[in-house]
Amino acid sequence: MVELTLSGLRVLREVAARGSFTAAAEAMGYTQSSISRQIAALEAAAGGRLFERETRGVRLTEAGRVLLRHGAKVLDQVEAADHELTALRELSTGTLTVGGFPTAMAALLPRALAAFADRHPGVAIALREGTTPAQLRLLRAGTTDLAVIAPSADEPDDPGLVLDRLLRDPLLLAVSRGHPLAATREVDVDDLATHHWIIGKDEAGDPQLDLWRRVAWQPRTRFVVKDWTAKLALVASGLGIALVPGLAAPWIRDDVALIALRMPDRAPVTRDVAMATRTGARELPHVRVMVDLLHYTAAELARELEARLQDRWL
Template identity: 35%
Template sequence: MLDVRRILLFTEVARRGSVTATARALNYTPSAVSQQVSRLEAEAGQPLFERHARGVTLTDAGRALAERGERIERELTAAENELADFAGLRAGTLRIGTFPTVGASLLPRAVIAFREAHPDVRLTVRSARIAGLWAMLENREIEMSLMWDYDWNRIDREDIVVSSVVDDPPALLVSQNHPLAGRRSAALADFANDPWITRAENHPVAEALARSCRAAGFEPQIAYEAHDYQEAQAMVATGIGVALAPTLALEGIRGGVSVLPLQPPAPVRRILLVRMSDHVLTPAAQAFAGFLRDSAAAGTAS
């Protein structure tokens, strides 16, 4: 049977591309690392990488084993976190994930209420993009996470449990000098001839804008690609263009910007609470989920 410790060491060599770099990172001698990898190759019955002056190059067998090694690392991390929970840490620690717009809107009210109700429970919140949140869930670094989706890109995995927190409808952002700034609401078609400010780097809201405009019969003319909603608001205030944004992203409205509710049909974003299906929520997590829904209800009422 292959030695797991050697597989993990080999995986680190594959990741770093050289024995020397691995030895330096792990505080080993290069000869010790080489010796362990050589023993693993003997166990495997074939070479796992080719050695050269600038490092190592994986063989086909080495690439396959390195991929297995990365999976073993993830499983061991998950096991360590689960064992820490069984040792009692879950009773005193709640680890959750979130993303920026919810972290600046729904989450603060829920955190305050939870800490007042359960002052002895240590709450840790990790904020990341969706890919990072998935990784933390799978590794059991967090117990549950806030996420979001749209109609055309539903979160649908067999190994998770998803519950809805609140629907997050979009709004239109226009300069206070825009001819339609005084309206109670507006339709996308009203802005078919306006330049648009969208989110950069293939952000999902950019896709929501493109889909919605096409459904309304026009292609949006992009004047600016913003990296966050505050930047988008700043550009709207200058009059460069108009923008679409989720309501929860509009906790702080910049001067010179008017917010117009968007008339149906509109790309509504679902705010979700997600956990792995093989994980039963602790009482602390269940309580926090309740505070989140209370926060969402309070925000909707206001």
């Protein structure tokens, strides 16, 4: 019994698309007699003619149209499987270059990268830590495959980049355990205008934290420090209050209390955490796997973060 073959279905598709055996043979690099034999074998398997011969070529019969419709689906599935298998082979070597802003490096990226390394130990991983503007520059220069960023609301659209939101990260208020606000569950941002602040270097104009762009006042800055450890130590000593990204909450020291921030309209104060890739880069197998892992890890981390913050506030 003659059976249908993948090579025969490919020939059927090519002849139907080009309208002649000769044109199909030229496109596929076959002889015309080879094309004729393949079609004859398909017709034997199908139990009838697949093409009507005409003066200027051929056209499908009803049986030919039926076989082409089903055959096209089979070929699409086979090609998709081949694409995935090729991707798996390519994931045995190579380098994945990932960037992230500092808080993402402390929480989100390590977990996703650990899962990637566990699944694909043959792929080298290179890390680029830096602010969101720095990460965007690296992406545009083509030196980073993927970056986790905290885009600002006024970030201009860039047709060369694709952004996916991973989670909404709450911005929290950090105060010492002895501070009058320490027992408060949430606070209106406008009630903080008269307090002394410990801010990070350039934080007052930094779009990553973004709070200062949403209020009508600027912080009364007591100290400006670059290092997070120093910032929280000053807060714990009662020398001022500070903003803390929710992603950093699990690593906040015990002598610092966290308080939810609300705008005057009661909306929570949050920032977006997103991943950015160059347009078309997600077709690369390394990047595609990392994109999926970051989505999964971000959802998992958001659930854990909510539970931990509830514990910390109670």
